[in-house]
Amino acid sequence: MSVIQSIDFLAVAPPLIVALVGLGVLVLDAFLPDRHKYVTGWISGGGLLVATVFLFPLTDHVRSTFCVPASGRFATPSCSYVVDELTLAFQVLVLLGALVVVLLSLDTVSESRLPAGEYYFLLLMSVSGAVTLAASRDLLTLVVSLEVVSLPAFALVALPRYDGRASEAALKLFLVSVVSTAVMLFGLSLVYGVTGQVYLDRIATVLEAPGVRNSALLLGVAISIAGFAFKVAAVPFHFWAPDTYVGAPVPVAAYLSVVSKAAGFAGLAVLLTIGFAPYADVWAPVMAVLAAVTMTVGNLVALRQQGAVRLLAWSSIAQSGYMLVPLGAAGKGDIDGVLPATVAYVLAYAVMNLGAFAVVTLVGRRRPANTLDDYRGLGRTEPFIGFALAFALACLAGLPPGLLGLFAKVVVFQAPVQQGTGWLAVVMAVNVVVGLYYYLAWAASLYGRAGGDGAPALRPPSYRISWSDGTAIGITLGAALVFSVVPQMILEALS
Numbered sequence: 001m002s003v004i005q006s007i008d009f010l011a012v013a014p015p016l017i018v019a020l021v022g023l024g025v026l027v028l029d030a031f032l033p034d035r036h037k038y039v040t041g042w043i044s045g046g047g048l049l050v051a052t053v054f055l056f057p058l059t060d061h062v063r064s065t066f067c068v069p070a071s072g073r074f075a076t077p078s079c080s081y082v083v084d085e086l087t088l089a090f091q092v093l094v095l096l097g098a099l100v101v102v103l104l105s106l107d108t109v110s111e112s113r114l115p116a117g118e119y120y121f122l123l124l125m126s127v128s129g130a131v132t133l134a135a136s137r138d139l140l141t142l143v144v145s146l147e148v149v150s151l152p153a154f155a156l157v158a159l160p161r162y163d164g165r166a167s168e169a170a171l172k173l174f175l176v177s178v179v180s181t182a183v184m185l186f187g188l189s190l191v192y193g194v195t196g197q198v199y200l201d202r203i204a205t206v207l208e209a210p211g212v213r214n215s216a217l218l219l220g221v222a223i224s225i226a227g228f229a230f231k232v233a234a235v236p237f238h239f240w241a242p243d244t245y246v247g248a249p250v251p252v253a254a255y256l257s258v259v260s261k262a263a264g265f266a267g268l269a270v271l272l273t274i275g276f277a278p279y280a281d282v283w284a285p286v287m288a289v290l291a292a293v294t295m296t297v298g299n300l301v302a303l304r305q306q307g308a309v310r311l312l313a314w315s316s317i318a319q320s321g322y323m324l325v326p327l328g329a330a331g332k333g334d335i336d337g338v339l340p341a342t343v344a345y346v347l348a349y350a351v352m353n354l355g356a357f358a359v360v361t362l363v364g365r366r367r368p369a370n371t372l373d374d375y376r377g378l379g380r381t382e383p384f385i386g387f388a389l390a391f392a393l394a395c396l397a398g399l400p401p402g403l404l405g406l407f408a409k410v411v412v413f414q415a416p417v418q419q420g421t422g423w424l425a426v427v428m429a430v431n432v433v434v435g436l437y438y439y440l441a442w443a444a445s446l447y448g449r450a451g452g453d454g455a456p457a458l459r460p461p462s463y464r465i466s467w468s469d470g471t472a473i474g475i476t477l478g479a480a481l482v483f484s485v486v487p488q489m490i491l492e493a494l495s
Helices: 014-029 039-055 085-111 114-134 139-158 164-195 200-208 216-225 227-231 238-248 250-273 276-302 308-328 334-366 385-398 403-418 422-445 467-485 488-494
Strands: 063-068 078-083
Touching: 014 039, 014 085, 014 114, 039 085, 039 114, 039 164, 078 085, 078 114, 078 139, 085 114, 085 250, 085 334, 085 467, 114 139, 114 250, 114 467, 139 164, 139 227, 139 250, 139 422, 164 200, 164 216, 164 238, 200 250, 200 276, 216 276, 227 250, 238 276, 238 308, 250 276, 250 308, 250 334, 276 308, 276 422, 308 334, 308 403, 308 422, 334 385, 334 467, 385 403, 385 467, 403 422, 403 467
Parallel strands: none
Antiparallel strands: 063 078
16 A cells, blocks of 8 residues: 555645744844844734635535555545535634734834744744644544644743743643643543544544443543533633733734634534544533533632723633533533534634734723723724724624624524433523623623712723724624624635
8 A cells, every 4th residue: 555645735724824824933033134024914814814715615525635545344434634615714814813803912012022033933824723723533633733823822921031021921822722622632541542533533433333332432432522621612621712812912912812712612512522523422411511610610710800801801711611501501412513613602602702802902002901991992092993992892792783693693502402401401501691790780881980989080091093993993893793683604605
């Protein structure tokens, strides 16, 4: 048998382009004078756009590469890298979300004097891992891709070298990542030890065989979730998120909250719905408990937050709980019925949360404390960014005019109702009501008096909206408005 393997370069073009542009940016930065280092940001954004364009030829049919031929009881070839509807949905989200992060980073890198070459190199390397993670179809590629997403993120958070909060945040992120990855690898090793397979479709074939179930395999399936639970900031692997978001540059917090989290959900969805599909009755109850605890803890703690970034961090944890609800409702094995709900909510969440972080990034440059009081009266003095933030918060709350968030929550809510997991639907409904308080309180303050009730009026802040910030805010607001009017576009793309 030939050891030479054909490679579909068109299928792997998006992550390959992002990785090559990242390397090019790092090399170019070494030769650019300081006054021209901003060019690396433009090149990074251009590379992400080119990678996105290369996704369009992949929409015709499923493409696979790095495959092994069929053998024995495995009637079809198995592939390590597969581009299908699920892959494309997450890759579009990752690439366009990263592009918004690059736009938000242009002024942040310049004003904070961060090393531009290293910043964009680390960002693009992490993005390349996220794009690959969505297409991974074997255990080795999943684990390596997950680490490629995570390792540059540690350095990104710690890049403000003389900021103690950034160093502390990066250390917490690193320690929790190491523990969760170790637990995940232990679980995957148990699965491999019992099945003898690394390809997800072949693992599923082995798990379907009668008499295969044993305690080691059940334990392996259950704890393999740990690494991805860390990535999506699910309780109890969430401890890193609030302090990391606050200590990191705000665009990096936006990246961790949206792009990195989307990659984690992609890997989790692929692992559970393909590799562990025959064991849905094992992992679905675990996911249901994780979903209930995660959304409850996130919402209750968010009620007491006074900082904008920390509030969004706990809100992001609560939103992760909503995303896990459909997977928790898959106990009867109807995976095809619940997977689109999770994917749809992740896509909607990315638009909503990036919109909020885009405004928070802009305000944080003028008000370093970035407390909720800094936003009081913002809608009066800066109508554009005030409306953008208010609309993003309405979407996150799931209230009109934020119909995008309402649609996403209804789709997710239907999953446990239709699958007979009523208690999870009740927990979600209660948490949605709890979340209304802090979302609406923040949105209402945008149109209050700048001095607050009973306080003397303060001079309203003035913000210079650069073209990059304005473009980022405009993209997220435009996407939220469009999907609020025609929300079926998201589900149609997955059908």
